[in-house]
Amino acid sequence: MTIPSHEAGRPLLQRAAGAVRGYAGDPILRRVAAVVTLGAAMGAVVLVALPGRVSVLAGVGVPAAWLVPGLVVLTCLAEITVVRLRHGEAVEELSLYEAALIIDVLLLPPRDALLAAVAGLVLASVVQRRPAVKALFNLGTYTAAVSVLILLAQLIGGAGGALTARVLAGVLIGTLAFTMVNLCCLAQILAVINGVPAWSIVRDEARLSVSMALGTVATGLTTTAVALHAPVLLPFMAMPAIAVTYAYRAAAREADERSRSSALLQLSEALAGREDVIRRFLVLVREAFDADVGVIVLSGADVALSVEADEPSAVRTGPPPAYLASLVETDAPVQLTENLPAGLRHAVVIPVEGGGGRFGAVAFASRSRRRMSTGDVTLLVSLGSALAVAIRGAEHLERLTEERSKLQAVVEQSAEGIMVVDGAGLVQVWNQALGEIAGVPAAEATGRPLSALLEVPAEAERAELLPVGEETPRVATELTVRRPDGEERRLRLAHSAIFAGGELVRDVVVISDLTREYRTERLKSDFIAMVSHELRTPLTPILGYVDLLRTRGERVTPQKRADALALIGDRAAHLSRLVEDLLLASRVGDRPDKAGLQVSVATHDLAAIVRQAVGDLGSDRVVLVEAGGDWPARCDSGRTVQVLTNLIGNGLKYSAEDRTVEVSLRRTEDMLHVDVRDHGRGIPSDSLEKVFEKFHRVEDPMTMSTSGTGLGLFIARSLARTMGGDVTLESRIDAGSVFTLSLLPAA
Numbered sequence: 178m179t180i181p182s183h184e185a186g187r188p189l190l191q192r193a194a195g196a197v198r199g200y201a202g203d204p205i206l207r208r209v210a211a212v213v214t215l216g217a218a219m220g221a222v223v224l225v226a227l228p229g230r231v232s233v234l235a236g237v238g239v240p241a242a243w244l245v246p247g248l249v250v251l252t253c254l255a256e257i258t259v260v261r262l263r264h265g266e267a268v269e270e271l272s273l274y275e276a277a278l279i280i281d282v283l284l285l286p287p288r289d290a291l292l293a294a295v296a297g298l299v300l301a302s303v304v305q306r307r308p309a310v311k312a313l314f315n316l317g318t319y320t321a322a323v324s325v326l327i328l329l330a331q332l333i334g335g336a337g338g339a340l341t342a343r344v345l346a347g348v349l350i351g352t353l354a355f356t357m358v359n360l361c362c363l364a365q366i367l368a369v370i371n372g373v374p375a376w377s378i379v380r381d382e383a384r385l386s387v388s389m390a391l392g393t394v395a396t397g398l399t400t401t402a403v404a405l406h407a408p409v410l411l412p413f414m415a416m417p418a419i420a421v422t423y424a425y426r427a428a429a430r431e432a433d434e435r436s437r438s439s440a441l442l443q444l445s446e447a448l449a450g451r452e453d454v455i456r457r458f459l460v461l462v463r464e465a466f467d468a469d470v471g472v473i474v475l476s477g478a479d480v481a482l483s484v485e486a487d488e489p490s491a492v493r494t495g496p497p498p499a500y501l502a503s504l505v506e507t508d509a510p511v512q513l514t515e516n517l518p519a520g521l522r523h524a525v526v527i528p529v530e531g532g533g534g535r536f537g538a539v540a541f542a543s544r545s546r547r548r549m550s551t552g553d554v555t556l557l558v559s560l561g562s563a564l565a566v567a568i569r570g571a572e573h574l575e576r577l578t579e580e581r582s583k584l585q586a587v588v589e590q591s592a593e594g595i596m597v598v599d600g601a602g603l604v605q606v607w608n609q610a611l612g613e614i615a616g617v618p619a620a621e622a623t624g625r626p627l628s629a630l631l632e633v634p635a636e637a638e639r640a641e642l643l644p645v646g647e648e649t650p651r652v653a654t655e656l657t658v659r660r661p662d663g664e665e666r667r668l669r670l671a672h673s674a675i676f677a678g679g680e681l682v683r684d685v686v687v688i689s690d691l692t693r694e695y696r697t698e699r700l701k702s703d704f705i706a707m708v709s710h711e712l713r714t715p716l717t718p719i720l721g722y723v724d725l726l727r728t729r730g731e732r733v734t735p736q737k738r739a740d741a742l743a744l745i746g747d748r749a750a751h752l753s754r755l756v757e758d759l760l761l762a763s764r765v766g767d768r769p770d771k772a773g774l775q776v777s778v779a780t781h782d783l784a785a786i787v788r789q790a791v792g793d794l795g796s797d798r799v800v801l802v803e804a805g806g807d808w809p810a811r812c813d814s815g816r817t818v819q820v821l822t823n824l825i826g827n828g829l830k831y832s833a834e835d836r837t838v839e840v841s842l843r844r845t846e847d848m849l850h851v852d853v854r855d856h857g858r859g860i861p862s863d864s865l866e867k868v869f870e871k872f873h874r875v876e877d878p879m880t881m882s883t884s885g886t887g888l889g890l891f892i893a894r895s896l897a898r899t900m901g902g903d904v905t906l907e908s909r910i911d912a913g914s915v916f917t918l919s920l921l922p923a924a
Contacts, residue, residue, distance in 0.1 A: 208365045209314045215362075216320030220291060223324045227287040233334045233344055234283045234401065245289050252277040252297025257304060274298070275355065275390065278323055279348060279397025282330050294323040314366070322358040326351040340402055349394055356390040357383075440465035444560070448567040456492045458564050459484045459539070466553060468541035470521060472498060473529070474505050475537035498540075501526060505538045510554050517542065525549050527557045531565035539564070594668075594688030600681040602626050602643065614668070614690050616660035632659045645674035645684055655691065663863075667691045715748035776813040776899050780923040783808040783817075783849055784842060790821035791840060798832075799825055802841035809923035810849050816896045817920070820904070821851065823889040824916045828855030832913075844922070848902070851918040860908040868906065869894045893918075 255277035277297065281290045298319055302312040334347030360379055368375040440461045447457040455473060463471035463484055472483040474497040481497040484490075497505070500516050504526045513524040524542035528535065539561060549557070588595050594611030596604055607622035607630075615622075615631060622630050633639045638656040645652055653671045660666060669691050674684040722741040730738065784804060791801050810817075821840075828838040836856040843850050860868060869890050894904040901921050908914035 204369045205366060206310070208369065209310055209317070212321070212362050212365075213313055213317035216317035216324075219321040219324035220295075223287050223291055223327050226328065227331055230287050230331055231336045232284050232286050232290075233330055233336055233338070233347070234340060235338065245285065245293055248277070248281050248285060248293045249296045249300065252281060252293055253300040253304070256298055256301035273393070273396070274319070275352065275393040276396040276400070278326060278355070279352065279394060280401050282323075282327055282351070283344075283348065283397070283401045287327050287331060290327055291320075291323060295320055314362075318359055318362040321362070322355040325358055326355040329354055340398070345398065348398060352390050352394045352397075353387065356386050360386050437465040441560075448563055452571070454564065454567045454571055455482060458560075458567075459492060460489060462539075462557070462560060463541060464489060466541055466549070466557070467543075469544045470524075470542040471539070472501055472542070473537060473539040474501050475529075476505055476535060478537070500524065501538060501540050504540075506535070507538055508535075510558055512548060512554070513540075514548075520544055523548055525554060525557060527554070527561040529561045529565045529568070531562035531569075534565065534569055536565050536568050594690070596622075596627075596686050596688065598627050598643070598684045598686065600683070602628070604630065605683075611688055614666060614688060615658065616662055616664070633657070634659050634665070641670070643672075643684065645672045645681070647676045647679055650674040650676060665692075667695045715752045719745050719748045719752075776816050776896065778811055778813055778900055780809050781812055781814045781817070783810040783812070783851065783920065786810075786812070786814055786817050787821060787840060787842060787851055790818045790825065793818070793822060794825055794829075796829060798829060798834075798837050800837045800839045802839060804842040808842060808844075808849060810920040811923055812900045812902070812920050813896075816900065817918075820893045820896050820918055821853070823893040824853040824904070824918065827889055827916070828853050828857070828914070831855060831857035833857070847922075848919045849922050850920075853916045853918075854913065855915075856913040859910040859912055860906070860914055861910065862908075865906050865908060869904070890916075 252274065255273040258273050274297075278290075278294050281293045284290075285293060295316065298316060299312075302315065307315070329351035330344075330347045332347070333350060334341075334344035338344065360382060361375075364375040364378040364382075367373075367378050371378075444458065444461040444465070447461065448454055455475075459471045459473055459482060462468075463486070469486045470483065471485075472481050474481045479496070480494050481501065482492055482494055484492050498518060500513060500518075504511060507526060507528050508530065509528065511526045513526065514522065517524055521542040521544060523545065524540050526538055526540045529537045529539055541557070588606065588608045591608060591610055594614045595606065595608045596611055597606035599605050604622050604625055604627055607617075607619045609619065612618045612622065617630050627643060631642060633642055633656055635657060641654040641656045644654055651671075651673050653669065655667065655669050657665055657667050667690075669689040671687045671689075672684055673686075675682045722745050726733065726738065726741060733741070788801065791799050825838055825840060832838060832855045838856075839852075839854045841852050841854075843852065890904070897904045897918055897920070902919045905917045905919065906914060907917075
């Protein structure tokens with residue numbers, strides 16, 4: 178047995194080149210060095226311990242000058258007769274070398290036997306062009322093992338005698354010792370390559386190794402006996418050698434078949450998966466057929482992919498080799514033995530054709546002259562066809578994946594809600610926009626019934642949730658749904674269903690949120706109703722008194738005339754304020770924090786501004802809680818009075834006639850605050866922010882039970898924020914509300 182070919186990591190020749198600098202960190206180099214040292218030591222023991230000893234058997238009628246070279250050649254030929262046997266990711270080479278060693282040990286003196294064994298091994302390594310590290314390992318292993326065999330054969334069998342039981346025992350024990358030394362050295366390398374304990378390899382391989390050792394003993398002893406007593410029968414001794422070689426090769430074929438079956442099983446999984454199929458095809462098929470090189474060139478491509486036995490997992494790219502470039506369009510397998518790159522002696526080129534297309538060619542080359550059998554080539558052709566089908570399938574899968582990703586991007590990035598419901602009413606697709614509309618994320622919606630995701634409060638609209646039928650597969654409906662947070666949304670659902678055999682297969686629904694449009698329409702209606710009501714209220718007395726003064730002015734007393742003119746002026750001023758509020762709201766925009774107002778901010782006494790606002794209202798229901806000290810604030814005094822007037826007036830409007838409105842000042846670390854507290858009916862929690870929206874009224878605007886445009890609080894907050902402050906609200910039902918104006922203090 179010889180060192181296995183290492184099929185993982187750097188090539189062995191590269192290991193030899195980097196042995197000096199990489200010795201300390203390379204476990205294989207360390208073991209090779211140890212084995213070489215052991216071989217040198219054991220060889221020295223033979224030379225020192227057995228000086229002048231003759232051969233174990235005497236009587237060979239061949240001069241030493243011819244016998245030693247002849248046995249060197251025989252040993253070389255025995256080593257060249259190789260059977261490759263796999264061990265996981267490594268390959269062991271079996272030969273008749275041990276049988277030749279027995280002949281050397283029996284017929285030659287110890288020194289000459291060691292010389293013949295070593296010289297024959299070196300000559301075989303040169304002929305086979307083995308890598309340097311591999312040759313060194315074999316030399317060290319066999320020198321140590323042969324030395325043990327020579328020592329035991331000489332010490333037990335004696336020297337210069339005949340073929341006796343003692344000689345037989347010496348040879349048998351020596352051969353077994355030879356086998357165990359060889360196996361132990363070999364296990365050290367296999368343990369590193371396969372990542373398993375060395376002892377487990379010795380235990381697993383000991384039985385086979387001993388059996389082979391017995392076979393080589395029989396072959397070697399029989400050949401020696403025939404050579405001594407009946408040389409004419411030596412040609413017939415080829416039969417035992419052939420039998421041993423056949424046994425070796427049967428074991429090798431069995432191991433190769435197991436390895437090939439494992440690789441082809443992985444290949445079938447790779448082809449079925451249709452992912453990275455070309456790279457995995459090269460790696461696995463090269464391993465399955467024990468090729469040294471695998472190369473593939475696709476039609477129309479200017480690069481080739483290749484993998485080599487020295488680095489079985491590394492797929493490289495490079496220019497197509499000349500021998501393969503001319504055969505890319507071949508439609509039949511071709512075996513090549515000429516015009517191959519240096520080091521390669523044989524190659525098989527097969528077409529990658531199948532699935533209705535031709536995709537190129539793949540080649541598997543070997544450094545030996547061994548040609549692939551017809552069965553192997555036929556299997557390779559089938560695998561090439563399978564690769565072509567897998568490539569075509571991968572192309573289809575890639576196109577489908579690309580189209581699916583585009584469709585998914587459209588669905589996910591759509592501003593409209595999109596869902597797909599199956600025949601059982603279960604949601605299969607629920608995009609992000611729909612999740613935002615319905616308040617249910619896609620992760621929670623998929624796989625659930627549609628009726629459990631969209632709550633329809635109105636019983637009359639529930640049938641509109643899935644209204645499609647075989648006669649009406651395309652339907653558009655509108656309905657109101659209630660989100661999990663209680664908010665109601667008005668939605669438009671456009672259904673597009675598919676039926677088969679009268680059963681619903683799939684319904685694709687595009688959902689539009691109409692809530693904003695509905696709110697806008699309601700705001701328009703509310704605004705028209707509010708404006709018509711609020712403008713008529715002051716216009717009615719104005720028109721009435723104007724008509725009175727025009728028709729009966731001379732007969733009206735001066736006091737009544739003055740009262741009428743005062744009321745006309747007051748109502749006209751009220752109209753002016755309404756118009757100003759409308760114009761101001763239009764300049765502010767839809768959001769109070771985006772106000773487009775002009776204010777003049779300076780330092781003013783906030784307490785004085787509060788007293789002015791309270792005084793302007795002139796209501797005895799307003800109670801001012803005086804606060805002493807200075808209250809310098811950064812604000813626009815006129816706008817601040819306007820804000821406070823709106824807040825206090827709002828409190829008076831929504832409080833009973835016998836209830837007061839308290840106004841007080843307070844300060845915090847970074848702000849000055851004016852609190853306006855009323856004792857009205859309070860504001861629901863879901864309307865605390867809505868009261869600051871344009872035209873919003875806590876009550877139903879259509880009932881008009883309370884006057885106002887719904888702009889006061891909107892304008893108040895807009896002005897406050899423009900000045901760097903804010904207006905906030907706290908309220909409890911039936912307990913009243915507190916509106917707070919907050920302003921920055923002067924520095």
